[in-house]
Structures are given as C-alpha cells and as structure tokens.
Amino acid sequence: MNAGDGVYSYSKNSHLQKEMIDGAKEMVIDAIIRKLNIKIILSSSNTLRIAELGCSVGPNTFSAMQYIVEALKDKYLLYQDQVINFTNNIPEFQIFFNDHVTNDFNILFRSLPFDRSYYAYGIPGSFYGRLFPSRSIHFVHSSSGINWLSKIPKELVDEKSPAWNKGLIHYVGASNVEVVNAYFAQFEKDMEVFFNVRAEEIVQGGMMVLITAFSGYIRLMRFFGSSLMDLVNEGKLDESLVDSFNLPLYYPSPQEMTKVVEKNGLFSIERMELINIKSNLVDEADAKTLMTSLRSSIEGVIISHFGSKIAEEACARTILKSEEISEWMKVNNEKPSILFVALKRK
Amino acid sequence: MNAGDGVYSYSKNSHLQKEMIDGAKEMVIDAIIRKLNIKIILSSSNTLRIAELGCSVGPNTFSAMQYIVEALKDKYLLYQDQVINFTNNIPEFQIFFNDHVTNDFNILFRSLPFDRSYYAYGIPGSFYGRLFPSRSIHFVHSSSGINWLSKIPKELVDEKSPAWNKGLIHYVGASNVEVVNAYFAQFEKDMEVFFNVRAEEIVQGGMMVLITAFSGYIRLMRFFGSSLMDLVNEGKLDESLVDSFNLPLYYPSPQEMTKVVEKNGLFSIERMELINIKSNLVDEADAKTLMTSLRSSIEGVIISHFGSKIAEEACARTILKSEEISEWMKVNNEKPSILFVALKRK
Numbered sequence: 001m002n003a004g005d006g007v008y009s010y011s012k013n014s015h016l017q018k019e020m021i022d023g024a025k026e027m028v029i030d031a032i033i034r035k036l037n038i039k040i041i042l043s044s045s046n047t048l049r050i051a052e053l054g055c056s057v058g059p060n061t062f063s064a065m066q067y068i069v070e071a072l073k074d075k076y077l078l079y080q081d082q083v084i085n086f087t088n089n090i091p092e093f094q095i096f097f098n099d100h101v102t103n104d105f106n107i108l109f110r111s112l113p114f115d116r117s118y119y120a121y122g123i124p125g126s127f128y129g130r131l132f133p134s135r136s137i138h139f140v141h142s143s144s145g146i147n148w149l150s151k152i153p154k155e156l157v158d159e160k161s162p163a164w165n166k167g168l169i170h171y172v173g174a175s176n177v178e179v180v181n182a183y184f185a186q187f188e189k190d191m192e193v194f195f196n197v198r199a200e201e202i203v204q205g206g207m208m209v210l211i212t213a214f215s216g217y218i219r220l221m222r223f224f225g226s227s228l229m230d231l232v233n234e235g236k237l238d239e240s241l242v243d244s245f246n247l248p249l250y251y252p253s254p255q256e257m258t259k260v261v262e263k264n265g266l267f268s269i270e271r272m273e274l275i276n277i278k279s280n281l282v283d284e285a286d287a288k289t290l291m292t293s294l295r296s297s298i299e300g301v302i303i304s305h306f307g308s309k310i311a312e313e314a315c316a317r318t319i320l321k322s323e324e325i326s327e328w329m330k331v332n333n334e335k336p337s338i339l340f341v342a343l344k345r346k
Numbered sequence: 347m348n349a350g351d352g353v354y355s356y357s358k359n360s361h362l363q364k365e366m367i368d369g370a371k372e373m374v375i376d377a378i379i380r381k382l383n384i385k386i387i388l389s390s391s392n393t394l395r396i397a398e399l400g401c402s403v404g405p406n407t408f409s410a411m412q413y414i415v416e417a418l419k420d421k422y423l424l425y426q427d428q429v430i431n432f433t434n435n436i437p438e439f440q441i442f443f444n445d446h447v448t449n450d451f452n453i454l455f456r457s458l459p460f461d462r463s464y465y466a467y468g469i470p471g472s473f474y475g476r477l478f479p480s481r482s483i484h485f486v487h488s489s490s491g492i493n494w495l496s497k498i499p500k501e502l503v504d505e506k507s508p509a510w511n512k513g514l515i516h517y518v519g520a521s522n523v524e525v526v527n528a529y530f531a532q533f534e535k536d537m538e539v540f541f542n543v544r545a546e547e548i549v550q551g552g553m554m555v556l557i558t559a560f561s562g563y564i565r566l567m568r569f570f571g572s573s574l575m576d577l578v579n580e581g582k583l584d585e586s587l588v589d590s591f592n593l594p595l596y597y598p599s600p601q602e603m604t605k606v607v608e609k610n611g612l613f614s615i616e617r618m619e620l621i622n623i624k625s626n627l628v629d630e631a632d633a634k635t636l637m638t639s640l641r642s643s644i645e646g647v648i649i650s651h652f653g654s655k656i657a658e659e660a661c662a663r664t665i666l667k668s669e670e671i672s673e674w675m676k677v678n679n680e681k682p683s684i685l686f687v688a689l690k691r692k
Contacts, residue, residue: 047479049655092479103449103456109470113448119478121442122468123453132465133393133438 020338021064022141023275024211028064028141029186031342032071032135033211035270040205043137047092048072048138049202050118053127054145055097058106058111069093092292093118098131126150128193132201140198140208144297147212149248150190151184156246167229167239170247173222187250191260197305199266202345213251214274214339220294220318223325227317228306237310244325245305247268247298257341260272267343278335288322291315361597367489369621370557374410374487377555377688378417379561381616384425387484393438394484395617397462397547399473400491401443402651403450404457410487415439415464418485422505439464443475445472448646464585468563472496474539478547486544490643495594499528502592513575513585518594519568533596537606545612548691559597560620560685566640567593570669573663574652578678581676583656591651593644603687613689622683634668 001056041048052070055061097108099229101124112120123131127142128150134209155161156179163178165171171183231237252260254272261269302311378432387394396414401407422437447470458466469477476494501507502525503659507523511517513554517529544554577583598606600618605617650667 047482073491089480101455105455109447109451109468119476120469122451122455122470123466124458124468130465133440134435136393237637323446 006141009317013303017119018060018063020211020213021060023338024143024209025064025067025343026338027273027275027340028197028209029067029071029251030141030209030273032068032075033078035342035344036072036075036139036207038072038075038203039082041203042091044203045138046089047094047095049096049132049136051096051098051123051132051137051140052149053098053104053140053142055099055108057107060143062096062111062113064143065095065118066113066116067142068139069095079221094120094121095119096132096137098123098125098127100126128197128199129189134200135203136202137198137201138206140202140206142209145213145214146194147248147249147251149183149186150193152246152248153186156181157244159243164243165246167241169225169228169242169245169267170249172220173225173345183250184256187252187256188260188263192264195264195266199264199345203263204345206345207270208343208345210257210341210343211255212339212341214253214337219290221249222324223328224294224298224314224319227314228235228310230305230317231310232312236313237306239307241310247301249296249298252339256338261341261343266346268319268346269341270341270344271342273340274337276338288319291322291325295319327333356401359685364406364409365560366557367406369412369684370555370686371410373619373621373688374555374618374684375413375417377553377617378414378421378485379424380483381666381688381690382418382553383551384418384421385428387549388422391484392435392439394444395440395478395482397442397444397478397483397486398602399444399486399488400494401445401454402450402671403453405464406489407443407454408459408462408544410439410489411464412459414485416597417456420464439652440467440481441465442460442469442478444469444471444473446472450604474536474543476543476546480546483544483547484549484552484588486548486552488555488622489557490559492537492540492556493595493597495532495596496539497532497594498594499532501510501528503590505589510589511592512589515574515588516567516569517593519571522554529596530602532608533602534606538610539610541607541610545610545691549692552691553616554689555689556689558603558685558687560599560683566671567595569585569637570640570644570660570664571673573660573667574656576663577656577659578605582659583652587652587656593647595644598685600685603685606686607689612692614692616688616690618687620683621686634665637661637665637668637671 025106049074049115050065052061052065052313061072063147072091072093095118096121097105097110098103105122105124109120125131127145153163153230155163156165158164159166161178163176163182165174165176165179168174174180202208225242228242232239232242248301254274257272261267295318299315302314307315349538358505359522373668396411396418398407398411418437418439435464441464443451443466448472449468451468455466472479473491499509501509504510504512505512507524509522511520513523514520514525517526520526548554553630571588576583578588600620603618604615608615641664645657645661648660652660
C-alpha cells in the first residue's frame with residue numbers, strides 16, 4: 001500500500017477498498033449473528049480477540065472493526081442469559097491490526113478512533129506465517145488481503161517455461177492458460193499455508209470472513225499493463241523489464257475458493273457469495289476514481305520493480321485511458337463484484 | 347523520545363537506558379526464578395503475556411525482552427513436571443510493546459530481532475490508562491518508564507503559588523521544598539492510577555518489575571537548566587519561557603516507592619534495591635556520552651516548549667559543560683544508580 005497521506009496515498013484513495021468493506025458489511029454482520037456460537041466462544045475466555053489481516057493504514061479498517069465489534073456485542077446480548085453461566089461480565093475486545101512490516105503503523109495508530117470500545121494492537125508480519133499463539137483468536141477479518149500472493153511463481157518470468165508471461169504483467173488478459181495455471185497453483189499453495197496457520201490460531205468454533213475482489217476491478221489490470229507496453233513501444237522502457245514483472249495478485253472464483261477450503265479440510269464453509277457492489281462505477285469520472293484507487297494499492301510493487309519515474313508515467317497514462325476503460329466496462333457489462341466467504345474452524 | 351535514527355536519535359544514543367537495563371538484568375532474572383509462581387500462572391493459560399511499558403524504539407527493549415523470555419523458559423523447565431498437569435505444551439510468549447502514540451513504532455517493528463521466540467505486538471497509548479483486558483497479563487517490565495509523570499502539576503507554573511518554580515526546569519536543584527512536594531504529589535497520584543489499572547490487567551500472582559533512575563543521571567538536569575538560564579542572561583531567551591517549563595520527570599527514592607506501593611495495597615513488594623551501575627561514568631568523555639544520552643530522551647519535550655533552535659543551543663551548551671559535570675560528579679562522589687522494584691499482584 002502507498003504510505004503516508006499524500007495525493008496518491010492509500011489513506012486518501014482507498015475508495016475501492018471502502019466499497020468492498022461497505023458491500024460486505026451486511027454479510028459479515030449476518031455471519032456473526034446467525035453462525036457464530038458465542039456460548040462456545042465465551043466459555044473459555046471473557047475477551048473476544050479479533051484479527052484484522054491486511055489492515056493497511058485506515059480509515060476503512062476502522063469502520064469494518066466498528067461494525068464487527070457491534071455485531072459481536074449484539075450477539076452477546078441476545079445470548080446473555082445463557083452465556084452468564086460461564087462469565088459474569090460483558091466481554092472485552094482486543095483487535096490485532098496486521099499488515100506487512102513495511103506498512104505505516106504510525107499513521108494507523110495515530111488514526112485510531114478515540115471512542116473505540118476495544119483494545120487496539122499492531123502486529124507486523126506476513127499472514128502466511130504464524131502471528132498468534134495457539135487457539136487464541138475468535139474472529140478473523142480480511143478484506144483484499146488474500147488477493148496478495150506470497151510470491152510470484154518463478155516459471156512466469158522464465159523464458160524457457162511454457163508459463164512465461166511475455167509482454168504482460170498479470171494473468172488477466174493472458175491467452176496462455178499455463179500462466180493462469182501457474183497463478184492458481186501459487187494461490188492454492190498460499191491458501192494451504194494460510195488455512196493451516198489460521199487453524200492453529202483460531203479457537204474451535206471461531207470464524208473467519210474473507211472478502212476478495214472478483215471482477216470489474218481486476219480487468220483494469222490489463223489497461224495498466226498496456227500503458228507499460230506503450231512505454232516499451234515508444235522506446236522508453238526495456239521490454240525485458242515488463243517480461244520480468246508480474247503483479248502478485250490473484251482473484252479466486254467461488255469454485256476455486258471452495259476447492260482450496262475443502263482441500264485443506266480444517267474449516268467449514270458457512271456462506272459464500274458473489275456480491276455486486278451497489279455503485280455503478282462505469283462513467284469516465286468513476287473509471288478515473290477506480291484507477292487512482294488501484295494505483296494506491298499497487299504502486300508500491302510497481303515502483304520497486306520499475307522505479308518511480310516509470311511507475312508515475314504508467315499510472316498517469318492509465319488514468320488518461322478512463323474514457324476507454326469506461327466504454328469497455330459498459331460494453332462488457334462489467335460491474336465491480338466481490339467474493340464473500342464465511343468460514344468456521346471445525 | 348527522539349524519533350528516527352539520526353545523530354541525536356534515541357536508537358543511537360540510549361547508552362544511559364542500556365546501562366539501566368544491563369544493570370537490572372540479574373535482578374529481573376532472579377525475580378522470575380525465585381519469586382514467580384509459574385504453576386499458578388500457567389494453570390489458566392499456556393501463553394505467557396508480557397507487557398513492556400515505555401519501550402521506545404529499541405534496541406534496549408529487545409535485549410530486556412530476550413532475557414526475560416529466557417528466564418521464563420528456564421523457570422518453566424525447572425517446574426515442568428508439576429506444570430505438566432495443567433498443560434501439555436511448552437508455553438508460547440506474547441510481548442506487547444507499549445509507548446505513547448507518538449513513538450516511532452515503524453522503527454520498532456522494523457528492528458524486531460529475526461530470531462525472536464515470541465509473538466510481538468505494538469500497543470500505543472499512555473500506561474496511566476488501561477491497555478489490556480482484565481487479568482490477561484503475566485509479567486510487566488518497565489525501565490525508565492514511570493519516571494515520566496502524566497503531567498506537570500499546575501502550581502509549578504503559577505506565579506501566585508508557593509510552589510512556583512521560577513528560573514528552574516525541575517525539582518532537582520530547587521531550594522523551594524514546595525516544588526519538591528508538588529512533584530511528589532503528582533508522582534503519588536500517577537502511581538495510584540498506574541497500580542490500579544495494572545492490578546486490573548495482571549493475573550493474580552503476576553509480577554511487575556519497575557526500574558527507575560535514581561541519582562547521578564538526575565543531577566545532570568541542573569546543568570541542562572543552567573544552560574537555558576545562560577541563554578536568558580544573554581538575552582536570547584525570554585525568562586518567562588523557562589519559568590513556564592518543568593520537566594515531567596520524577597525519581598523516587600526507595601522510601602517513596604515503598605510508600606506509594608503500600609498506600610495502593612494491591613501489590614506486594616518482593617524485592618526493592620538501589621543498584622550502583624558498574625560503569626564509572628565520571629570522566630569528561632563519559633559525561634558527554636551521558637548528556638547525549640539524556641538529550642535523546644528529553645529533547646522531545648524541550649523542543650515542543652522552546653522550539654528546536656533553543657533546544658539545539660541548550661543541548662550543545664550542556665555538552666560543552668562536560669568537564670564541569672565530570673568534576674562535579676567526582677567531588678560529590680555521584681555514581682549513577684538505579685532503583686529496582688519487583689512487585690507481585692496480590
């Protein structure tokens with residue numbers, strides 16, 4: 001994510017991420033109210049511990065945490081009479097905000113809501129590794145988190161491999177099925193690790209909601225890739241730099257998500273749904289907003305590979321394509337949608 | 347504390363704080379080995395949770411946490427046979443690094459030792475308020491933490507009050523006993539709050555070690571104050587600015603510490619000791635080191651009151667007095683010493 005609070009910072013341009021969080025809100029609340037067994041959860045602890053994976057710097061993360069805590073309180077109040085056998089006090093809440101160690105935790109901490117009704121902690125590190133002691137977490141939330149692969153499969157940048165992704169920066173728009181397969185294989189591996197570590201950390205009956213972008217947003221990647229290729233064609237960028245770069249982002253379908261959850265076997269699927277985002281982000285201004293939003297999340301990886309000058313140029317050119325993007329989205333009837341999954345630790 | 351990693355940053359100049367941590371090391375380990383009842387602690391949880399209050403940015407905090415975790419492991423191994431009735435696994439460790447929200451947590455997180463054997467979290471906020479859920483913490487460590495008052499008593503800057511601290515920036519060197527009394531009254535109030543919140547957070551039998559500077563270091567404050575008065579006498583600084591400033595630092599004696607603990611009544615004193623720091627910081631080079639070290643911790647509050655230009659000038663002038671400081675320390679036979687206190691939650 002883009003640090004700080006500048007023009008292209010994540011904190012000022014995360015409209016896309018905000019839409020995802022708002023779009024999933026009712027489903028997250030519903031999962032807590034209908035699926036979480038608060039009696040089991042509170043039988044061993046009077047503190048509810050929530051992990052927010054891929055929190056970035058706010059403010060989106062705070063609105064999600066706010067409605068999650070409220071839903072958990074509501075659920076507790078519904079079952080207070082039965083829970084009271086186990087504990088006598090209203091539960092306390094701990095929220096663990098996680099992101100990579102390069103995330104700007106200073107901004108996150110300084111933006112924490114003053115009137116929060118939870119204890120807030122920061123935890124740096126990759127969520128593809130252990131972050132918490134065994135059986136200590138009751139609820140996990142991650143929005144746009146698991147879209148990020150732990151790494152790029154090396155065959156994508158190996159010109160001797162059938163999965164070499166020449167001239168492209170992502171599997172979106174790639175006609176070579178080997179490229180898509182290599183991306184999915186990495187996603188499968190990452191999710192197996194992810195489910196195994198979370199299964200250690202989450203108490204029995206604890207829940208995890210995962211929200212990932214599905215379509216609409218994703219297709220925008222191709223426009224960004226084509227801006228880079230424009231620079232190659234104008235002789236401003238070496239083609240080998242494009243060939244050696246791939247965005248470490250994967251957008252699973254419901255079928256793929258089901259496959260990785262069932263293969264792992266440690267969580268049950270309580271609900272899975274594709275949600276169309278209410279807003280109709282198809283006009284030109286919206287396409288611009290969307291690209292600026294995309295930029296705030298991917299610019300970091302672009303800069304570290306291409307340098308800031310090329311990153312700046314490619315981003316600016318993609319935003320100039322907003323008319324074309326808008327047209328393309330209308331013709332293809334592409335509406336932003338997200339995949340919502342609620343899982344329970346068996 | 348001074349942020350970043352510049353010439354006068356805390357991370358590069360915290361020799362004084364390092365000496366305090368090294369000086370207390372054996373006593374902290376001894377308190378864990380001899381006084382902590384690991385059986386009671388581990389009867390309700392297999393995770394040992396440690397709070398580090400006033401962590402700053404490292405590296406001192408990491409060496410303290412390292413020996414604390416090792417001592418806790420040693421203690422566990424000594425009693426493994428008896429503990430095994432309650433849990434079957436080696437305990438896991440969570441360390442919560444706390445400091446003000448203005449602390450540079452990014453530097454702290456990026457400096458975390460790679461080979462640490464604990465889960466590390468950051469928790470921003472004043473330790474004169476609640477930081478953790480009820481009965482969730484097993485061990486608290488704070489070095490040079492409670493020396494910082496929550497605020498300056500207003501009578502010190504009220505020219506109508508008998509405790510007006512005219513021309514001085516601290517109670518050290520003040521001949522007016524009302525000044526000392528006002529400082530101690532604030533320390534007493536702060537400690538009552540501190541003990542009450544910690545008593546809520548710490549499990550029964552849980553321990554807290556507090557390490558505070560006692561003498562030697564403290565007297566250096568007067569040299570810093572006199573540098574500011576030099577600037578006043580040269581017409582470079584308005585005297586009212588000195589009159590309206592007081593360093594929010596208090597250095598309790600063993601008697602005073604005993605008084606506040608006993609008045610509160612929620613903790614028992616397991617050990618209290620004045621320790622002379624091994625090193626003999628009396629020569630001129632050492633006095634310089636000491637002042638640079640002092641500067642790294644107090645410069646923040648100086649800058650916010652006097653502005654960075656005056657702060658720079660006063661610090662530079664105090665370092666120039668290193669010969670005088672060294673002489674004074676020799677004549678007064680002042681050796682740096684620290685007060686060590688180990689408390690147990692009743």
